[in-house]
Amino acid sequence: MQRLEKLLEDAGIKLSAAVSDLMGVSSRAMLQALIDRQNDPQVLADLAKRWMRSKIPELGQALTGRFREHHAFLTRLYLDQYDQLTSAIKQLTVRVEEAMAPFRPVLDLLDTIPGVNRAVVEVKVIVAETGGDMARFASAKNLASWAGLCPGHHESAGKVRSTRVRPGNAHLKGALGMAAFGTARTKGSYLQARYKRLTARRGPMRALIAVEHSTITAIWHMLTDNVAYHELGGNYFIRRDPERAARRAVTRLNELGYRVTLDPMEATG
Structure with a gap:
């Protein structure tokens, strides 16, 4: 065309x-x-x-x-x-x-991941490359390493020389990358919150790799335990550490020239 x-x-x-x-x-x-x-x-x-x-x-x-x-x-x-x-x-x-007909149960589980649709090619590539069977991978870390989503580790004299991801299954890694784009755009999801949180500190590319790692980790647990994706929610990091979230919000407002005084709201019954 x-x-x-x-x-x-x-x-x-x-x-x-x-x-x-x-x-x-x-x-x-x-x-x-x-x-x-x-x-x-x-x-x-x-x-x-x-x-x-x-x-x-x-x-x-x-x-x-x-x-x-x-x-x-x-x-x-x-x-x-x-x-x-x-x-x-x-x-x-x-x-x-x-x-893909024999793998319909697997596709149904993967379809529960926010931003990932069973109709897209990426989901079928994930199933094709892993076989839909997590028994061959001892842990989620083994699967992530095989997919090339674990950072390399080169330390000398106490200093880390490189944190680049290692080579892995190119087809699976590419499919996870495309799937990560979808999950990172899903409003109100944990994976989008993780992407935004890391983008501010590490940049979009590293944040995307982190989302890929989270996705493949979730896939291992889902297919191993035969359970649907458990959504933690877009406010997960705020709920996990509300004081830190408050400090970051205050810092941002201070950078914009505002003086902020925190007055906690009384808990309602």
Whole structure:
């Protein structure tokens, strides 16, 4: 699709600026007409379907260009490649679903993790790479180490030289990274709170790795004990150490130029 978009721009056709889906019904009709050597922008724009017809004036301008035989040949080639790949993806999707059928209980458990959906590819990769069986890993630490999510430890003369994570299963690590993006965006969750808390001190990349580590640790316990994910809540760190949370809040307000006096509220029955 990117190659097709670049080719159209080379011909002065700005179709992608006027439509949200370059492979949508209206776009495909216009592209086919261009391939058939129809160069009238108004005729092309009139091929718009349904709600796209409200954008006919804009489409007319976007379809004004220098679309030649060379562009028609490559456009046809790219469309055929897109259709072939789309067909292959559909076949593979069906095959993957068939292969995942025996692991439905495992997928159901993983689906309880905030931000992780059983429909996404990452969940299936996690199951495929671990086999869905935690018996082969003695502990959550063993699984995290195998996934490459345990920091390396190089200490000399009492000084830590490196804390980089070690190499691990690239496929599993990549899937956990994508899953961590989802969990870190889930409002009100413990994993989002952990991500935000660490981002302030260690930066987003290290915070994301920490979320990946927490996720794979949770997965080990869930699949080992056959239990759903236990959500600790977005206020977990505040509940765990309210005095520290209060000090951090006061410090931030002081940095903004405010003088804060704490007056504890009386507990209500």
